[in-house]
Amino acid sequence: MNPLCLMENVKKTFRIGEDLSVEVLKGIDLKVDEGEFIAIMGTSGSGKSTLMNLIGCLDVPTSGRYLLAGREVLGLLDDDLSELRNTHIGFVFQSFYLLPYATVLENVLLPTLYREKTAGHVERRAAEILKLVGLEKRMNFRPNRLSGGEQQRVALCRALMNDPEIILADEPTGQLDSKTASEIMNLLSDLNKKGKTVIVVTHDATIASYAGRVIHIKDGIIIDE
Amino acid sequence: MNRILNILSQALEAVIALKLRSFFCTFSIAIGISAVTIIVATTEGAYKKAFDLVEVFGPDAVLIVSGSEESRAIARREKTLTLADADAIRNSFGTAYLVVPMSSVHDVNVSYKGNRYSAPVVGTTNDYSVSWTWPVVEGSDFTEEDLKRAANVALIGNETMHELFGDENPVGKFIQVRTIPVQVVGVLQERGASMGGGNLDNRIVMPITTVMKKLQNESKYIAVMRVRFEDIENLDFHREELREFLRMRHGIPEGELDDFQIFASKDIIKFLVALTGSLIVFVGIVGIISLIVAGFVLANLFHLSVSERTAEIGIRRSVGAKKRDILHQFLAEAILLTTAGGVLGFLFGYGGAKLLQKLADFPIHFSWKAFMIGLLLSWIIGILFGLQPASRAANLKPIEAIRG
Ligand SMILES: Nc1ncnc2c1ncn2[C@@H]1O[C@H](COP(=O)(O)OP(=O)(O)OP(=O)(O)O)[C@@H](O)[C@H]1O
Numbered sequence: 001m002n003p004l005c006l007m008e009n010v011k012k013t014f015r016i017g018e019d020l021s022v023e024v025l026k027g028i029d030l031k032v033d034e035g036e037f038i039a040i041m042g043t044s045g046s047g048k049s050t051l052m053n054l055i056g057c058l059d060v061p062t063s064g065r066y067l068l069a070g071r072e073v074l075g076l077l078d079d080d081l082s083e084l085r086n087t088h089i090g091f092v093f094q095s096f097y098l099l100p101y102a103t104v105l106e107n108v109l110l111p112t113l114y115r116e117k118t119a120g121h122v123e124r125r126a127a128e129i130l131k132l133v134g135l136e137k138r139m140n141f142r143p144n145r146l147s148g149g150e151q152q153r154v155a156l157c158r159a160l161m162n163d164p165e166i167i168l169a170d171e172p173t174g175q176l177d178s179k180t181a182s183e184i185m186n187l188l189s190d191l192n193k194k195g196k197t198v199i200v201v202t203h204d205a206t207i208a209s210y211a212g213r214v215i216h217i218k219d220g221i222i223i224d225e
Numbered sequence: 226m227n228r229i230l231n232i233l234s235q236a237l238e239a240v241i242a243l244k245l246r247s248f249f250c251t252f253s254i255a256i257g258i259s260a261v262t263i264i265v266a267t268t269e270g271a272y273k274k275a276f277d278l279v280e281v282f283g284p285d286a287v288l289i290v291s292g293s294e295e296s297r298a299i300a301r302r303e304k305t306l307t308l309a310d311a312d313a314i315r316n317s318f319g320t321a322y323l324v325v326p327m328s329s330v331h332d333v334n335v336s337y338k339g340n341r342y343s344a345p346v347v348g349t350t351n352d353y354s355v356s357w358t359w360p361v362v363e364g365s366d367f368t369e370e371d372l373k374r375a376a377n378v379a380l381i382g383n384e385t386m387h388e389l390f391g392d393e394n395p396v397g398k399f400i401q402v403r404t405i406p407v408q409v410v411g412v413l414q415e416r417g418a419s420m421g422g423g424n425l426d427n428r429i430v431m432p433i434t435t436v437m438k439k440l441q442n443e444s445k446y447i448a449v450m451r452v453r454f455e456d457i458e459n460l461d462f463h464r465e466e467l468r469e470f471l472r473m474r475h476g477i478p479e480g481e482l483d484d485f486q487i488f489a490s491k492d493i494i495k496f497l498v499a500l501t502g503s504l505i506v507f508v509g510i511v512g513i514i515s516l517i518v519a520g521f522v523l524a525n526l527f528h529l530s531v532s533e534r535t536a537e538i539g540i541r542r543s544v545g546a547k548k549r550d551i552l553h554q555f556l557a558e559a560i561l562l563t564t565a566g567g568v569l570g571f572l573f574g575y576g577g578a579k580l581l582q583k584l585a586d587f588p589i590h591f592s593w594k595a596f597m598i599g600l601l602l603s604w605i606i607g608i609l610f611g612l613q614p615a616s617r618a619a620n621l622k623p624i625e626a627i628r629g
């Protein structure tokens with residue numbers, strides 16, 4: 001079986017200003033199979049988020065090879081990257097990133113706005129997902145009326161809306177207390193058991209313990225697994 | 226506590242600032258669009274009025290008015306045309322099928338059985354109704370015989386009929402014109418206000434001989450005459466001929482000015498266009514300036530909005546929005562705002578135009594055109610000035626938008 005993600009010698013260099021550039025990722029080799037639960041750990045500034053963004057096609061490697069679901073990502077057009085994100089990836093961010101003026105339901109429906117083929121009954125599906133995380137009664141609330149944990153659960157629902165293979169969570173519990181954090185991690189675990197591939201970035205070993213595999217990054221290199 | 230207050234006041238400030246900007250933007254577009262609306266409505270009104278007038282005036286007619294251009298300009302109406310001029314034209318111009326002299330007296334007191342009214346009296350020949358294509362709906366026109374005898378007979382307008390007679394049938398009844406008893410022989414069809422300008426339905430039409438002798442104490446001079454030609458294609462030529470003819474009859478030496486003026490329907494159009502032209506220039510400048518200001522306010526507003534909403538752009542991109550989705554979203558917002566301004570502007574313009582019409586008697590005509598032009602312009606502004614900020618938003622790199 002082909003891996004879901006395959007990175008070979010991926011490097012990422014950011015240009016800062018005219019002639020200054022920093023190499024943040026210095027040759028990443030990574031293979032992620034379908035159904036894995038991976039935690040990425042490392043110190044601040046080690047390149048975890050950068051790697052996450054590359055996996056999620058929010059950005060493209062400077063060099064190397066990256067296959068996502070069998071497709072070569074390097075050299076794709078911006079529109080193609082958007083489509084890959086739309087269909088294969090669900091993002092969860094540390095600071096939730098919900099649209100403040102939209103309702104919970106509208107936030108969850110957001111990915112469907114940009115889907116090529118719109119399946120019918122999107123609202124019913126959104127309601128089902130919200131029910132899964134226990135927020136079916138909050139559908140018409142605005143995010144500012146929800147607690148942090150509730151907001152993150154809405155963000156998780158949004159990530160699930162287009163039924164992607166991969167959930168990418170960049171420090172999803174960074175703004176939550178430990179009890180709420182474990183609720184979120186349990187949800188991610190459940191999703192993984194149902195077949196979703198989950199990748200979580202974290203500083204916290206307890207969080208990492210939910211994962212089946214832990215990757216450590218230091219200075220842009222994967223140091224051990 | 227202090228911190229919370231600080232955050233609250235800052236949030237409030239931001240909301241008010243944005244609201245104020247949105248309001249300012251919508252408002253300045255509204256002013257521009259209202260100016261445009263007024264321009265379109267007056268232009269259309271002027272043309273419509275001109276064509277209405279031309280239709281009533283008759284495309285084959287000229288109007289000869291006593292007095293030189295200068296004397297008319299200073300409102301000193303000297304009378305130079307005579308009944309004899311009218312007869313001479315009738316005899317000398319083969320294709321002039323109607324030559325109708327007219328003299329009028331304003332604000333004449335008329336009464337019937339204690340009902341008093343003040344109306345303009347027009348003295349003319351018995352062809353008046355034919356000459357102005359204005360049917361007599363009750364009774365009949367006065368006759369050539371009446372004209373020769375300077376008989377005390379009159380046609381009355383619809384409004385005068387209602388004022389004096391109420392529901393009574395006026396035909397055959399005697400009304401008092403100043404101190405003279407005059408028999409009503411017919412009623413003119415209602416003209417309505419369709420011509421714009423003055424009221425036509427209050428006039429009283431009498432034989433010109435009667436008016437001159439008994440109301441004006443005048444034996445020779447008349448105010449205007451109307452000449453209609455069979456060969457409309459030669460109108461310019463006839464006009465020049467008429468001019469030479471009258472100059473000769475009036476003994477005006479070479480180099481001196483005419484002591485009369487000749488108007489054709491063309492001149493009516495010119496006059497109205499000149500009248501509205503100055504207004505259009507003024508309102509046009511105001512309109513253009515406010516539209517440009519509105520455009521820059523809009524652009525500024527959207528640049529700020531893009532900066533404040535990078536996170537939103539980032540989220541949308543992360544769930545699969547393409548560049549053009551973001552572009553469209555911001556453009557749509559800009560157009561929404563300018564459309565609101567456009568609609569508001571149309572309403573302002575509508576009110577303003579109605580006011581102008583009331584105060585200055587400007588010819589105003591509203592049609593879908595005025596509305597569509599305003600709307601189209603507001604869209605153009607929305608797109609023109611919204612495009613740059615929108616494309617900035619669209620070209621934000623997703624990771625940078627997410628990083629905030
Ligand atoms: N767009 C960018 N332009 C320039 N430098 C960048 C950019 N993105 C990241 N960096 C730099 O790359 C390095 C790694 O950043 P990254 O966000 O991947 O770290 P991280 O491991 O997620 O850290 P943290 O735990 O603090 O989130 C940092 O030094 C950062 O300043």
Ligand SMILES: [Mg+2]
Nearest residue numbers: 048049050170
């Ligand atoms: Mg990070």
